[in-house]
Amino acid sequence: MTTQSQPRGLMQRLAQGSLVKQIVIGLVLGILLAWVSTPAAVAVGLLGTLFVGALKAVAPVLVLMLVMASIANHKHGQKTNIRPILWLYLLGTFSAALTAVLFSFLFPSTLHLTTGATEITPPSGIVEVLRDLLMSMVSNPVDALLKGNYIGILVWAIGLGFALRHANATTKNLINDMSDAVTFMVKMVIRFAPIGIFGLVASTLATTGFSTLWGYAQLLVVLVGCMLLVALVINPLIVFIKIRRNPFPLVFACLRESGVTAFFTRSSAANIPVNMALCEKLNLDRDTYSVSIPLGATINMAGAAITITVLTLAAVHTLGIAVDLPTALLLSVVASLCACGASGVAGGSLLLIPLACNMFGIPNEVAMQVVAVGFIIGVLQDSCETALNSSTDVIFTAAACQAEDQRLAQNALRN
Numbered sequence: 001m002t003t004q005s006q007p008r009g010l011m012q013r014l015a016q017g018s019l020v021k022q023i024v025i026g027l028v029l030g031i032l033l034a035w036v037s038t039p040a041a042v043a044v045g046l047l048g049t050l051f052v053g054a055l056k057a058v059a060p061v062l063v064l065m066l067v068m069a070s071i072a073n074h075k076h077g078q079k080t081n082i083r084p085i086l087w088l089y090l091l092g093t094f095s096a097a098l099t100a101v102l103f104s105f106l107f108p109s110t111l112h113l114t115t116g117a118t119e120i121t122p123p124s125g126i127v128e129v130l131r132d133l134l135m136s137m138v139s140n141p142v143d144a145l146l147k148g149n150y151i152g153i154l155v156w157a158i159g160l161g162f163a164l165r166h167a168n169a170t171t172k173n174l175i176n177d178m179s180d181a182v183t184f185m186v187k188m189v190i191r192f193a194p195i196g197i198f199g200l201v202a203s204t205l206a207t208t209g210f211s212t213l214w215g216y217a218q219l220l221v222v223l224v225g226c227m228l229l230v231a232l233v234i235n236p237l238i239v240f241i242k243i244r245r246n247p248f249p250l251v252f253a254c255l256r257e258s259g260v261t262a263f264f265t266r267s268s269a270a271n272i273p274v275n276m277a278l279c280e281k282l283n284l285d286r287d288t289y290s291v292s293i294p295l296g297a298t299i300n301m302a303g304a305a306i307t308i309t310v311l312t313l314a315a316v317h318t319l320g321i322a323v324d325l326p327t328a329l330l331l332s333v334v335a336s337l338c339a340c341g342a343s344g345v346a347g348g349s350l351l352l353i354p355l356a357c358n359m360f361g362i363p364n365e366v367a368m369q370v371v372a373v374g375f376i377i378g379v380l381q382d383s384c385e386t387a388l389n390s391s392t393d394v395i396f397t398a399a400a401c402q403a404e405d406q407r408l409a410q411n412a413l414r415n
Contacts, residue, residue, distance in 0.1 A: 023260060026194035030201030038206045045203025048264075051196020054189045055270035060145045062182050062273055064157045066290035069179040071161025072172055074287060081285070081400040084242075085292045088396035089300040092238060093339055096230045096302035096388075097332035100309035103226045105328070109219045109314040111373050148269050150294050158291075186273040193261055193274075200264045204379065216377050219314055223381055226306045227388045231255060235302075235395055242399045243406065250398055254278065254391045262390035263383045268297040271390040278394050284401045292400075296393030301339035303385030304349035307374070308335040312356040315370045321360050331359060349385065350374040 034041040136144075136151040144152030164175065232251070239247035257278050262271040272294055279289035309331060316323055323331075338352040353374065354367035374381065 022194035023197055026196075026198035027201055027264075030198045031205065033198075033202045034205035041202035041206035044199045045207075047199030048196050048201075048203055049199070051189075051192055051199065052265050052267060052270050054192070055265065055273055056148060056267065058182070058186050058189055059269055059272040060148050060150070060153055062186055062276065063150060063153050063290075063294040064145065065175070065179040065182045066276070066286075067154060067157035067294070068161040068164065069175045070287040070290045071158060072164035072167065072175055074161075074165065081288045081397075081404050082291055082295075084400045084403070085288070085296075085397055088238065088242070088400060089296060090336070090340075092230075092235060092392055092396060093300060093302050093305050094332060094336045095234050095238070096226070097305040097309050097335040097339070098329075099230055099234060100226045100306040100335070101313065101328045101332055103222050103229070104310055104313035104317075105323075107218070107222050107225075108317045109222050109310070110318040111216075111219070111314050111370065150269065150272075150298050154291070154294055154298075183276075187277060190274060190277055197261070197264045216373065219310070219373075220377055220380060222314075223306065223310050223377075224384050226310060227303055227384045230302055230306065231259075231388055231391070235392060239395060239399045242403050247399075250282075250402075251395055253282075254394045254398070255387075257281075258394050259387040259391035263387040266382050266386050268386055268390050268393075271386070272297055275390060275394050279397060282394075282398055284398055288401055289397050292397045293393055296397070297390070299340045300393050300396070301349070301389055302392055303388035304339035304352075305332075305335045306388075307349045307381060307385055308338050308353055308356050311350075311353050311370050311374055312360075315353075315357055315362055315366065316360050319362065319366070321362075323360070327359070331356060334359060350378070 030041075030044075033044065133151060136149050137155045139147075139149050139152035141152065141156040143149070144156065164171065236247040236251050239250060258271065258275050261274045262268065265271060275293045275297075276289060279293065280286070312331065312335070313323070334356055338355050339349060350371050353370055354364055357367035357370065
């Protein structure tokens with residue numbers, strides 16, 4: 001009886017223990033395994049693949065059910081904070097692009113342009129990016145779920161939610177129960193994050209290493225430096241203006257619990273369940289975050305704006321093209337628009353670099369070589385970009401919700 005209770009007690013401690021501490025342990029063990037045995041590290045990569053696959057599998061269903069349930073049960077006059085969150089998303093993305101322009105002029109980088117990746121076809125213009133986004137909105141709902149098309153999923157979830165607002169109480173209870181069931185499944189998957197990150201870290205270090213990144217050290221320093229400045233200075237400043245108190249406890253909590261997971265999964269879609277669980281932990285309004293988090297995963301792309309801007313200006317410096325201030329500001333706007341459309345294009349932010357390069361008359365052949373450089377440094381660039389994008393979704397959602405709570409509390413005191 002004692003021997004049976006010991007494993008049960010161990011499992012209970014693991015299930016209720018700090019997820020962040022367990023992730024750190026998984027990270028350290030993954031580094032050690034990659035250092036000790038490359039074949040074993042490659043083999044355990046299956047654990048990471050299974051974890052990311054499980055997150056990607058459950059995320060579309062979670063978004064559909066939560067958004068549909070929130071809207072179906074929304075009461076007339078009940079306030080949500082989607083509009084201020086949208087403004088924060090757009091402001092954050094544009095601020096990130098401006099920061100990248102400033103860094104690129106202070107620390108100009110040049111590229112050793114290579115061949116490769118030229119067989120990929122980028123979008124021909126912003127009109128095509130917007131067309132792809134609009135086509136995603138009218139996608140078949142089953143196809144949207146299968147392909148993880150979150151724009152399409154959001155549109156269908158909102159439409160069904162409004163239609164079901166007139167349903168009877170039994171139907172609404174069923175939808176709520178289904179939403180709770182999917183949320184439970186998500187929590188189960190997230191508990192395996194330490195094992196998944198252990199496999200991801202071990203296999204990544206074993207198969208790629210970081211030796212190839214040294215040739216692009218300065219470019220990486222500029223990219224990662226921009227992202228750190230946005231994460232630790234720009235975002236906290238925006239949050240402070242919104243909530244008028246110390247923003248760093250919120251910022252550090254989001255970076256720790258959302259950014260770390262996103263860094264290793266390298267997928268904003270896979271991190272949607274993690275972000276929703278964090279919003280619940282922060283006691284945010286479920287009607288708000290069930291819409292703002294999947295929306296942020298598609299349009300809140302500060303990291304993508306930085307990547308597009310820095311790599312474009314690196315190509316500009318390499319070719320010796322002069323850039324004046326109005327053109328730099330226009331690049332920030334174009335990079336922000338491209339970043340918001342990144343989720344609608346296969347290949348993400350890297351394939352939108354040629355659009356920005358077109359502003360400076362850089363031919364497509366050269367622009368695609370810049371994309372190839374992006375793929376080379378993608379091991380680190382994409383990880384940092386996803387961590388910034390995903391953690392910012394929660395930061396801005398929490399800031400808007402807390403600002404609204406403060407406003408309501410002040411009104412209550414006055415009355």
